[in-house]
Amino acid sequence: MKRAIYPGTFDPVTNGHLDLIERGLRIFDELVVAVAHNPKKQPFFSVEERLQLIRESVKGYKRVKVEEFNGLLVDYVKAKDSLVIIRGLRAVSDFEFEFQMALMNRRLAMDIETVFMMPSEEFSYLTSTIVKEISSLGGSVKGLVPQAVEKALKKKFR
Secondary structure, three states: OOEEEEEEOOOOOOHHHHHHHHHHHHHOOEEEEEEEOOOOOOOOOOHHHHHHHHHHHOOOOOOEEEEEEOOOHHHHHHHOOOOEEEEEOOOHHHHHHHHHHHHHHHHHOOOOEEEEEOOOHHHOOOOHHHHHHHHHOOOOOEOOEOHHHHHHHHHHOO
16 A cells, blocks of 8 residues: 655645545555644644534545654654655745755655646645635635635634
């Protein structure tokens, strides 16, 4: 079984993330969406909330698992018996950071490959940060995020 790990903060999960999950399922037998505990970031949603929102958003996908992880990504990938990390690239600005991370991960674990995937053009501008900003200012995020996320954002910003 070919299993890929799709790591991220997912704060919150967007339709761009779901687009990459769908694309990943075309290539891999199973996809693990791995929600990172990132001490450098101060997420808007707790890890538990993010896990719940992602699970609600992917409940129709039988070959997707949603988990949290701590520590080095390559250690988590090995523990999940995988050799592939999926990362999304929306624009050239994403490439430099993702390229550096992929090379560092390769240095730490030569047998693990990073696969870069581009989202559909309709989501190429979409970020979780933009979604939170729009929602915080009272704007509609309909069509940008799954319905569960839209509701959760409205609830947080009341």
